[in-house]
Amino acid sequence: MTLRITAAAALLAALLAGAPAVGQSVEEWRTVAPENLLVIETAKGRILVELDPRVAPRSVERVRTLADQGFYDGLKFHRVLPGFMAQTGDPLGTGEGGSELPDLAGEFQFRRGRDLGFVSLVAAPGGQLGVAGSMPIFTQPDAQMMVTADFKTAAQALFCDGVAGMARNQDPNSANSQFFLMTGANDTLNGLYTAFGRVVSGLDVVKALKAGTPAGNGQVADPDVMTRARTAAALPPAARPSVRVMSSASPAFLTMVEQRRAEKGAAFTVCDVQPPAEVTG
Numbered sequence: 001m002t003l004r005i006t007a008a009a010a011l012l013a014a015l016l017a018g019a020p021a022v023g024q025s026v027e028e029w030r031t032v033a034p035e036n037l038l039v040i041e042t043a044k045g046r047i048l049v050e051l052d053p054r055v056a057p058r059s060v061e062r063v064r065t066l067a068d069q070g071f072y073d074g075l076k077f078h079r080v081l082p083g084f085m086a087q088t089g090d091p092l093g094t095g096e097g098g099s100e101l102p103d104l105a106g107e108f109q110f111r112r113g114r115d116l117g118f119v120s121l122v123a124a125p126g127g128q129l130g131v132a133g134s135m136p137i138f139t140q141p142d143a144q145m146m147v148t149a150d151f152k153t154a155a156q157a158l159f160c161d162g163v164a165g166m167a168r169n170q171d172p173n174s175a176n177s178q179f180f181l182m183t184g185a186n187d188t189l190n191g192l193y194t195a196f197g198r199v200v201s202g203l204d205v206v207k208a209l210k211a212g213t214p215a216g217n218g219q220v221a222d223p224d225v226m227t228r229a230r231t232a233a234a235l236p237p238a239a240r241p242s243v244r245v246m247s248s249a250s251p252a253f254l255t256m257v258e259q260r261r262a263e264k265g266a267a268f269t270v271c272d273v274q275p276p277a278e279v280t281g
Helices: 007-017 057-068 142-147 203-208 251-267
Strands: 029-031 037-042 045-051 079-081 085-088 110-112 119-124 127-132 135-139 153-157 163-166 179-182 195-201 228-231 242-246 277-280
Touching: 037 057, 045 057, 045 203, 045 242, 045 277, 057 195, 057 228, 135 195, 142 153, 195 203, 195 242, 195 277
Parallel strands: none
Antiparallel strands: 029 242, 037 045, 037 228, 045 195, 079 085, 085 179, 110 153, 119 127, 127 135, 135 153, 163 179, 163 195, 242 277
């Protein structure tokens, strides 16, 4: 039997797959909004984190607020485990402190609509794995949107290399000011901690921070510090970096994905790719 696909069916299939339809133009690059770019200065270099309020709006707003108040200036990377993460944001430097603002409820899942720009890369039990913006995402199939009242479906950001997450204690609703930057993938955090952004430049700086030991739970004796942390929007225009990120739906990114998939073979995961970024300023 010969399978024929009509133009309308092809369009529907493309939409359901999260990919652009044939003939639909895709911007190769997108510019990160200044309010969504966290600029962390350290003695070892600059770290740029793209915040994603679509994934965790309350956590993004908290980090923006504290950063632009100068709360994070001088705070230590008090807990650093190589190949795992670097944690900071505690005014006490012990892992037990926070801001005077109330704790936040966990944002472990969110509702995804078509406007998120999700691009599916890997099939997974119960859903699909892919990228939206800079973020790695696990989500239910797009077809699930057809049977929901809000025309959205459940999604969850994943803790891959470079992802930023809110630290907390045993209470899942205890995130406050502390956060961590991943230096390796760790799926044991997925669904249990709030992911709110991803390092788009300076991951090498994060990996160069003074580290603790596993025996000491990563506590650092003489830690590096954030000399300054602000959103780009809060910086003077002359001191404001500009970042553009390759679109996850662009042909260039999808080609890069296929090259990586060929290299990794059956071991390929969504954590093996991230849209490249270009920084000016």
